[in-house]
Each structure stands twice: as structure tokens, then as C-alpha cells.
Amino acid sequence: xxxxxxFCTLLVSAVLQCSATGxxxxxxxxxxxxxxxxxxxxxxxxxxxxVRLLIEDHVAIYAHPVRAPGMDHASARVTVxxxxxxxxxxxxxxxxxxxxxxxxxxxxxxxxxxxxIEIVLADNPPLPLIVRAKIAGxxxxxxxxxxxxxxxxxxxxxxxxxxx
Numbered sequence: 001x002x003x004x005x006x007f008c009t010l011l012v013s014a015v016l017q018c019s020a021t022g023x024x025x026x027x028x029x030x031x032x033x034x035x036x037x038x039x040x041x042x043x044x045x046x047x048x049x050x051v052r053l054l055i056e057d058h059v060a061i062y063a064h065p066v067r068a069p070g071m072d073h074a075s076a077r078v079t080v081x082x083x084x085x086x087x088x089x090x091x092x093x094x095x096x097x098x099x100x101x102x103x104x105x106x107x108x109x110x111x112x113x114x115x116x117i118e119i120v121l122a123d124n125p126p127l128p129l130i131v132r133a134k135i136a137g138x139x140x141x142x143x144x145x146x147x148x149x150x151x152x153x154x155x156x157x158x159x160x161x162x163x164x
Contacts, residue, residue, distance in 0.1 A: 030149035031056035034133045037116070039155055041124055049119040049155060051078065051131050055112055059146065061137040063097025063109035071108070074136040074148070078117055081130040088125050093118040110137075127157040 038050045053076070055061055062074040080088040094117055097109035119131070136148040 030135070030137075030146060030151070031059045031139075032061060032135060032137070032149070032151065034131065034151040034153050036131060036153050036155050045124055047121040047124045049080070049121070049129075049131065051117050051119065051133070051153065053111060053115050053117065053133060053135070053151075055114065055137075057113075058139060058141040059137055060100075060110040060112055060140050061135050063111050064094040066097075066109055068102075068105050068108040071105075076111065076117075076136075077134045078119060079132050079134075080119060080121060081132060082125060083128055083130070085130075088121055088129065089123065091120045091122075093120075127155055129155045131155065 032053060032055045035052050035054065036049060037052045038048075040048050042048055053061065061076055062068075062071065064076040065072065066075045076094065078090075078092045078094075080090045082088060095111070095115050097111050097115075100108045100110055102108060117133075121129075131153050133151045134148065135151065136146070138145045
């Protein structure tokens with residue numbers, strides 16, 4: 001009985017903390033960024049994009065999939081949009097993440113420091129494109145939830161200089 005009461009108290013505290021964190025001066029602040037680190041068209045005409053999720057020290061982002069019961073909604077998700085915000089058909093390959101073993105909730109998988117995510121667009125849409133990552137995480141040092149965030153980066157066309 002005591003364990004159940006303690007678990008319920010911790011769960012309620014975590015929910016309240018998650019709803020109250022991640023905001024500084026009225027603007028959401030999440031300790032991670034996303035960058036497009038490479039893009040190329042392969043021999044089959046598909047656009048391949050590599051994005052890097054850069055995560056500050058002592059922060060963990062829930063991996064895709066996080067594999068914890070009831071936490072699928074918190075898994076990192078990457079989507080590609082055109083400039084009209086229309087989603088593009090993309091195949092996204094996520095790294096596995098680091099395993100965190102817990103007593104009550106089983107194994108969780110997390111991203112820490114820096115992870116690369118691979119995206120393949122079969123139809124090679126025109127640029128610019130917007131790469132969006134929906135993420136959620138927590139501060140490992142202070143043991144509090146950071147809530148969720150939406151990070152974006154834009155892939156723009158490269159201006160080619162005319163040859164003389």
C-alpha cells in the first residue's frame with residue numbers, strides 16, 4: 001500500500017512539473033537544437049538528408065521509439081514539410097538510443113549529447129524544405145521534466161554562381 005501511495009504521489013508530481021517547466025520569460029526554451037548537416041540526391045534520384053539533434057549536457061530526449069509503457073507520445077518524431085507546410089512523404093531512420101533501466105517502468109531509450117537522424121524523400125521535392133523534430137525530455141541532473149518542444153531547420157537551395 002505504501003509503495004502504491006508513493007508511486008501515485010511521484011506520478012502526480014511529475015505531471016505537475018512537466019506542465020510548469022520549459023518556459024522562460026513567456027517563451028519556450030528547450031536545451032536542444034536541430035541542424036541539417038548534409039543533403040544529397042542519390043543515384044536513384046532520392047533526396048537524402050541527415051539532421052543532427054544537438055542536446056545540452058545533462059539532458060535526455062526520449063528516443064524513437066522510447067519503448068516505455070505509455071510513453072509512445074513522447075518519442076522523438078521528425079517530419080519534412082514544403083514551404084506551404086504540406087507534409088512530404090519521407091522514410092526516417094532513427095538511432096536506437098541509450099538504454100535506461102528503471103525498476104517500475106521497464107527499459108527506456110534516450111538520446112543524449114548528439115544524434116544523427118537519416119531522412120530519405122523518394123520524390124526529391126523542390127527546395128526549400130522544413131525539417132521539424134517534435135521532442136520531449138528531462139533534465140537528468142535535477143530530475144525534472146522539460147516538457148516537449150518543436151525544433152525546426154530549413155534546407156534551402158544553393159545559389160550557383162554562373163560560370164564565366
